[in-house]
Amino acid sequence: MPQAATTHDAGLATTMRISITRLARRLRVERLGLGDTEMALSDIQLAALAALDRHEAMSPGELAEHEKVQPPSMTRVIAVLEERNLVQRAPHPTDRRQVILTVTADGRALVNRVRRRREAWLAQRLQELSEEELAALAAAAPILEKLSQS
Amino acid sequence: MPQAATTHDAGLATTMRISITRLARRLRVERLGLGDTEMALSDIQLAALAALDRHEAMSPGELAEHEKVQPPSMTRVIAVLEERNLVQRAPHPTDRRQVILTVTADGRALVNRVRRRREAWLAQRLQELSEEELAALAAAAPILEKLSQS
DNA sequence: TATTGTTATACTCTATAACTATA
């Protein structure tokens, strides 16, 4: 019965969208409560830093596409990260239009240190869940990741 | 082994946070692509309208708490919704400081009409998933909802 | 005094458009 399936999907999409947007807003708010200077990294700043940490070297354009933002938005993100000596630029070996971004030692140390603390609120919420609920979330996590990259 | 569990939770929190923030950004972007005037409702505007639709009557303060925003933010959301005749105000029967908000017929019609269309991008992504993936997401959805309200 | 809600103001994030340098 396609109707039922469609209706089901629409309902799932609705609740997912509402939960996701509200959770994202909540995570943003929780971040604001952190007073440390090092915590003054926005979601997208940390996501970009983490991507660089993971991929070793990326151009601004690749980073923008990876994080699903427009290049000018990524330019500003990079400017902040560079200003704090968390990433550094290097010229592309053959194409002088391009820029190669890499994480600095400071950036690498910070991303590892910050990651744990940035998840504090969510991790705390997760610890309040039952084993079954955690298992359900763990099963859904890679799917959410795939959706976020599609 | 608590360490392993903690580490596991931290990893889950990390991937969840990244996926959630990226999905929320993606949903926001997809929304911008919709040209219809009626689609010019932000996430929070639709969420507030949906909450009113569901709860029949709420005060601005209740609505702000429900959606995890500060009262001044909700004031602006309500102003937009009222301007478009989607919600209406009524005086509280006993406490003249308070305001009772209800959805208008227009608002109720719109929320039902918009809901389906607003989910178009996500619903499309969901249709591309396998039965197993959908089942995993459906199992996780209520947990995400609970998290978003905690 | 405390509470509900609004107004005033500022900040962050993101986008589009226009521009520069290079291919």
Next chain:
DNA sequence: TATAGTTATAGAGTATAACAATA
């Protein structure tokens, strides 16, 4: 001409602080 990246500008959304009205 096309591409990579930046700069300029604008808009949306949210927060905190200060205020008004009522309890």
